[in-house]
Amino acid sequence: MISDNMLEELNKQVNEELYSAYLYQAMSAYANSKGYRGVAHWLDTQAQEEMIHARKFYDYILERGGRVRLLGIKEPPVDFGTLLDIFEAALAHEEHITGRINHLVNTAREERDHATDNFLQWFVAEQVEEESTATGIVDQLKLIGDNMGGIFQLDRELGTRPSPSTESE
């Protein structure tokens, strides 16, 4: 049986992942309004991936016989500044999510909840990938600077990101 405390933390994470989807969707809409269609596509795909993350937590709670509580989702910002600002914000957000996942693992271990610990390991690995990807784009944008050719090329490259359904989960 899952503890009330663990259940509350998992429900909080459903909300964190749904907010992540909201945030990336808002970033995507902003990038679209600025004409960066490839960046908008990449961020839109990321938003879809976050919905899958939320769903994983949702399904796991139900599988353990817990009650799902859908908490209110806060409103994300509307403006995100430059492309570099967008991806620096994305990286900072992923670092926050990594902190949340680590907190969940610590809670599961304190409670000797091995099933939840095991479930969370997928997210531990996923966060390494999420941070690495965001860092890579931030680094590229720093190298490109104001070079319009470089920005155009990166926008095209980010526009080729496959949809989450075709990636291995």
Ligand code: FEO
């Ligand atoms: Fe669901 Fe981007 O962490």
